[in-house]
Amino acid sequence: MSEAIDPVGAGEGLTELRRSLGGAVLAPTDEGFDEARRCFNALVDRWPAVIVRCLDADDVARAFDFARAHALEVAVRGGGHNPAGHCVCEGGLVIDLSLMRGVDVNGDARTARADGGATWLGFDAATQRFGLVTPGGVVGSTGVAGLTFGGGIGHLTAQYGLTCDNLIGAELVTPGGTVVRASPDENPELLWGLRGGGGNFGVATRLEFQLHPLRRVQGGLLTYAESGIRDALRRFRDIAAHAPRDLSCQAVVTLDESLAPTLIVAPCYTGPDADPEELRALRTAKGLDHDAVEAHSFLAQQHVFSPGYGVDRNYWKGHFVRELPDELIDELLERIVALGRPPGQVLIESLHGVPKDIDPASAALGYRDAAFNISVMAAWLDAALDEQSIEWARATAAALEPWSISGGYMNYMQADEPIERVRAAFGDEAFERLQALKRRYDPDNVLRRNQNIPPASAR
Numbered sequence: 409m410s411e412a413i414d415p416v417g418a419g420e421g422l423t424e425l426r427r428s429l430g431g432a433v434l435a436p437t438d439e440g441f442d443e444a445r446r447c448f449n450a451l452v453d454r455w456p457a458v459i460v461r462c463l464d465a466d467d468v469a470r471a472f473d474f475a476r477a478h479a480l481e482v483a484v485r486g487g488g489h490n491p492a493g494h495c496v497c498e499g500g501l502v503i504d505l506s507l508m509r510g511v512d513v514n515g516d517a518r519t520a521r522a523d524g525g526a527t528w529l530g531f532d533a534a535t536q537r538f539g540l541v542t543p544g545g546v547v548g549s550t551g552v553a554g555l556t557f558g559g560g561i562g563h564l565t566a567q568y569g570l571t572c573d574n575l576i577g578a579e580l581v582t583p584g585g586t587v588v589r590a591s592p593d594e595n596p597e598l599l600w601g602l603r604g605g606g607g608n609f610g611v612a613t614r615l616e617f618q619l620h621p622l623r624r625v626q627g628g629l630l631t632y633a634e635s636g637i638r639d640a641l642r643r644f645r646d647i648a649a650h651a652p653r654d655l656s657c658q659a660v661v662t663l664d665e666s667l668a669p670t671l672i673v674a675p676c677y678t679g680p681d682a683d684p685e686e687l688r689a690l691r692t693a694k695g696l697d698h699d700a701v702e703a704h705s706f707l708a709q710q711h712v713f714s715p716g717y718g719v720d721r722n723y724w725k726g727h728f729v730r731e732l733p734d735e736l737i738d739e740l741l742e743r744i745v746a747l748g749r750p751p752g753q754v755l756i757e758s759l760h761g762v763p764k765d766i767d768p769a770s771a772a773l774g775y776r777d778a779a780f781n782i783s784v785m786a787a788w789l790d791a792a793l794d795e796q797s798i799e800w801a802r803a804t805a806a807a808l809e810p811w812s813i814s815g816g817y818m819n820y821m822q823a824d825e826p827i828e829r830v831r832a833a834f835g836d837e838a839f840e841r842l843q844a845l846k847r848r849y850d851p852d853n854v855l856r857r858n859q860n861i862p863p864a865s866a867r
């Protein structure tokens with residue numbers, strides 16, 4: 409059907425591409441195309457010329473060849489969750505990895521190999537069969553590769569570090585079609601770059617992770633009502649300052665339907681105590697409105713947040729901060745009131761615990777020293793609210809600036825962040841090393857629909 413329409417002016421080429429692939433090609437006239445082009449952020453509405461659903465590394469190389477031959481921009485789609493909408497481009501070619509979702513676990517070695525399009529739901533289900541975990545994302549449909557390459561913060565960060573700290577190997581197809589492996593023994597500089605440097609160097613067809621034994625946790629959500637929010641947030645902050653190694657914690661400040669501020673805290677405790685002190689402190693804080701914390705499986709914990717997909721328009725902006733002083737807590741509470749309507753939230757992720765123990769030289773990312781990652785997440789349905797919502801997110805994020813260290817979190821950045829913010833997320837020295845890697849693996853910057861690291865110029 410699509411050959412008749414010839415969406416990319418490729419004629420026989422598209423027919424040949426379809427024949428040569430183990431996977432599938434979707435053209436705009438094909439059934440399912442509209443769904444396949446959509447991403448998490450409804451603000452992003454792009455129509456690619458062709459979506460190539462790859463089955464393996466050969467398919468990825470063929471997709472790159474085709475894009476080069478027809479001068480098409482390339483976007484890479486894993487789980488389709490990046491809020492910047494980087495998984496889709498207008499009039500270009502999408503390398504879609506949704507047919508590559510397999511996960512193999514080696515229970516004895518405590519390692520897992522995930523295909524390039526694996527999502528956390530599949531990853532966690534596979535590793536939990538062996539009673540093992542790696543610290544991943546908190547929403548099951550998020551892509552493993554996309555999240556890992558930006559760092560990775562979740563329910564087990566304090567216990568086992570950032571997701572990328574647990575990445576021990578990867579296989580990539582470069583835009584030139586070469587298959588490259590990264591591990592501590594093979595191309596270690598590339599492994600360093602993949603730990604935070606995003607999808608800049610190639611399409612990962614396989615990632616290998618270190619796993620840890622864990623089956624059950626104490627977790628869930630604690631909800632606080634208006635009068636107690638300030639105190640509960642301070643308590644959350646003070647607990648993080650004590651850096652418990654067996655308690656990860658995130659907080660969300662939002663508005664309820666009556667426009668009253670609400671605080672939701674998501675603890676995840678993995679230690680041996682039935683009633684651990686820090687968790688008790690959170691559960692007895694003034695203003696606690698609903699306590700849904702319980703002992704449950706790790707997989708149940710991975711379901712405590714379940715946002716819709718492709719529904720809301722989103723604009724996120726944030727900063728890593730060195731501290732969360734009372735003054736900033738007050739400011740954030742004022743800003744959430746100023747939002748004036750749900751949805752929309754401020755997410756505060758603690759980076760205490762193991763991320764601080766890891767040798768900073770092992771990863772490209774530059775925010776390990778931060779106390780918290782604070783992200784202002786405007787979300788709305790009506791296009792008429794675009795300008796107002798974006799402005800709220802920008803103004804609220806600006807209030808964080810006095811406490812900011814390094815740039816924002818690559819995984820939550822919008823496409824309009826200036827290169828200075830991307831550079832600041834790594835620091836000058838690491839950014840230049842990343843630029844050298846980019847020049848080696850993607851000298852023509854084919855993979856530029858991302859938080860881009862431009863290749864170092866030839867000397």
Ligand SMILES: Cc1cc2nc3c(=O)[nH]c(=O)nc-3n(C[C@H](O)[C@H](O)[C@H](O)COP(=O)(O)OP(=O)(O)OC[C@H]3O[C@@H](n4cnc5c(N)ncnc54)[C@H](O)[C@@H]3O)c2cc1C
Nearest residue numbers: 486487488489490495524545546551554555560561607612
């Ligand atoms: C609802 C929601 C929940 C989230 N939860 C968390 C969380 O708990 N913790 C956290 O740290 N982040 C979280 N994120 C952010 C998320 O990690 C990043 O946005 C990440 O980029 C999403 O990856 P993806 O594959 O799902 O997205 P996509 O939009 O498909 O991909 C984003 C980019 O990642 C790169 N990429 C993806 N797969 C590959 C691959 N195989 N090879 C090379 N490059 C690749 C490409 O550059 C691609 O454009 C969340 C985002 C959303 C929307």
